[in-house]
Amino acid sequence: MQRGIDLNADLGESFGAWRLGDDAAMFALVSSANVACGFHAGDPRAMRASADRAVRHGVALGAHPGYRDLAGFGRRALDVAADELAAEVLYQVGALEAIARAAGTHVRYVKAHGALYHRLAADAAAAASVIDALTAGASGLVVLGPPSGELERAAAAGGIRYAREAFIDRGYLADGRLVPRDHPDALVHDAGRAADRALELVETGGIAAVDGTRVDLRPDSLCLHGDTPGAVDLARAVRAALDRAGHDVRSFA
Template identity: 80%
Template sequence: MDDLLRIPVCTVADGHGPPPARDNGGMEHAIDLNADLGESYGAWRMGDDAAMFEVVSSANVACGFHAGDPLTMHRSARLAVRHGVVLGAHPGYRDRAGFGRRALDVSAEELAAEVVYQLGALAAVARAAGTEVRYVKAHGALYHRLGADRSAAAATAAALVAAAPGIVVLGPPESEFERAAAEAGIRYAREAFIDRGYLPDGRLVPRDHPDALVEDPMRAADRALELVETGGIAAADGARVELAPDSLCLHGDTPGSVGIARAVRAALAEAGHDVRPFA
């Protein structure tokens, strides 16, 4: 369901012009680096969380619906404490078989209740580990549903205000969820994806397309610098997608995710950019 969300874009005149120069003129920027983690459960293992927690500044931890389980959540919270990483809830549809990437026909009311349920589960586990959940970022198909469905976004924002005053929402720029958060008085942070390709209209390249994933560490590092220093990224045809991100996202299940994360962190440091949590 990666093709559901549309983001306003600014296209260069011929559609294939070069991106703006990345010379930041000596200016330093602060940026958050987040990753989707804690997605193992039972005997099934996803990614290398121990290594990823050493690199990121914020961790979106699965809450048991699309992935994750209580023990994995607890271990994730302890890793967050150990490495000074800010903890975020990563709720998804109740869809382990589809890893939360299939759109489900769930009412806005039920969806909002399930988001709060998942947030509450991770919040309790986090307290037991000596930390707290600072923000919420939806997963997969739910992420795109909240970005495009005004009713679902409004219901979820209202539920979050009631359940967790002061919680921050991390999500797509210029989306229904951003508008709903503003109306509800919730602080909203925008994110952009380092390891996912963008289409010229601002949608993510569908995962079954060859250009969907960015697996080369150096290319990912270049994309991170482009996003931080220009506020946007080049789409497949050279069009500019303007995102103005507060946080850059990596996926723990992307092949070679640890190497990608380390290359990105090193490139940001070398360019003088401060990696720190947005929440």
């Protein structure tokens, strides 16, 4: 069955003298871009470049807030109180929105990064605080996140539209969680396998976990990580496979 599907990637992660990923190539392949907002990666100049690229390629611009953790790339769990966390998320979204306006666009959605992404899926209090903050300070945004977690429930309770995400380049456990990054099955590096996984997710709504169990995800968006080795090759293979199959690659936002 042919259908519309979003293809997103975590981009804008360079900062200062440090360069990460090939944003110039990735923006031409995706329909939505999750742009780092300076806490786990990115800086104002990288954010402006991302906003400009989003306008140039017709890509939906999304805020990608994370823990205040440049050294750990936002992938370390930090003990941050729920109210402080909500304020920090709103701060990051607001920063990108100001830069987006200067570039002639707007932030369309929010997707948390790394350890914060996983916390909001499991921590009801933190998820509710973040949704409350977005409702009060950044109305009209879509929230992108994992299926069937606390964040999705909080968004439903708060009246915020929620989009479900599945990962093309990450392995899944039987319970729907991602395989930890230190496990050999955590990352998908082969472009052909990535393309096959993308088609399986779009056409069946699920994917096989590392133990062979079927995981039902029903995604609105498929994600590739911009910092994954060979990310551009993966994205090209995935986009080509989706196009050949007649699926309409367009942003959920």
